Amino acid sequence: MKNIDDLISSATALAEDGFAKGEIADELNVSKETAAWLVQRGDAQSPPPAGSTTEPEDIHVDWSAIGRDSARLTHVGRTVADLLSKQGEEVDLTIGVEKAGAPIATTVARELDTDLGTYAPSKHQWDDGESEELSGSFSRNFAQIRDRECYVVDDTITSGTTMTETVEAIRDRGGEPVACAVLTDKRGVEEIEGVPVYSLVQVLRVGQSE
Numbered sequence: 001m002k003n004i005d006d007l008i009s010s011a012t013a014l015a016e017d018g019f020a021k022g023e024i025a026d027e028l029n030v031s032k033e034t035a036a037w038l039v040q041r042g043d044a045q046s047p048p049p050a051g052s053t054t055e056p057e058d059i060h061v062d063w064s065a066i067g068r069d070s071a072r073l074t075h076v077g078r079t080v081a082d083l084l085s086k087q088g089e090e091v092d093l094t095i096g097v098e099k100a101g102a103p104i105a106t107t108v109a110r111e112l113d114t115d116l117g118t119y120a121p122s123k124h125q126w127d128d129g130e131s132e133e134l135s136g137s138f139s140r141n142f143a144q145i146r147d148r149e150c151y152v153v154d155d156t157i158t159s160g161t162t163m164t165e166t167v168e169a170i171r172d173r174g175g176e177p178v179a180c181a182v183l184t185d186k187r188g189v190e191e192i193e194g195v196p197v198y199s200l201v202q203v204l205r206v207g208q209s210e
Contacts, residue, residue: 012042022126029156034058059203061156061184077107080181083198084151087179093150095119101154108153115143121162145173152180157187167193
């Protein structure tokens, strides 16, 4: 994607396909507020969502050149695994945050010889004005927490909300997150809820618009 018009077109197409705004945010690696703004810009007939009448401050990350090639994705997953390799001797579970974090976590789990679990965050159900009533879930098709130590893997940290939710959900199941890892951190965090965060790339905004 080269410009904002491409993002608006993509957000509009996803909305027309029935994606909730939280899913659109996940697909485009932007915040929920940015996703709502993009959808609103693409549909002049709809009223602007609350808080989205002005252009949001955000950074779009497009890592599709990695994601569309299995060999590249495997190489990057191995690099993420290396970030986590010295973060715990008793870790035997890697949790991938759906959707994009799951394939990365698959490689991490294979490299670090752990079981694999996945977590679907609440934002996948989010549309305007509903976020406080939603909750995420762990897939029963993969390994369960069962009071184990684990790694948490996702593609991007935008606000930190999804990673925070995932860490809390793991602890609610009796597990203990030892470390988190992402491809890109747009917030520049060192830890979330006391859990260290490692990223291949940190994107930091210099200066603030007024």
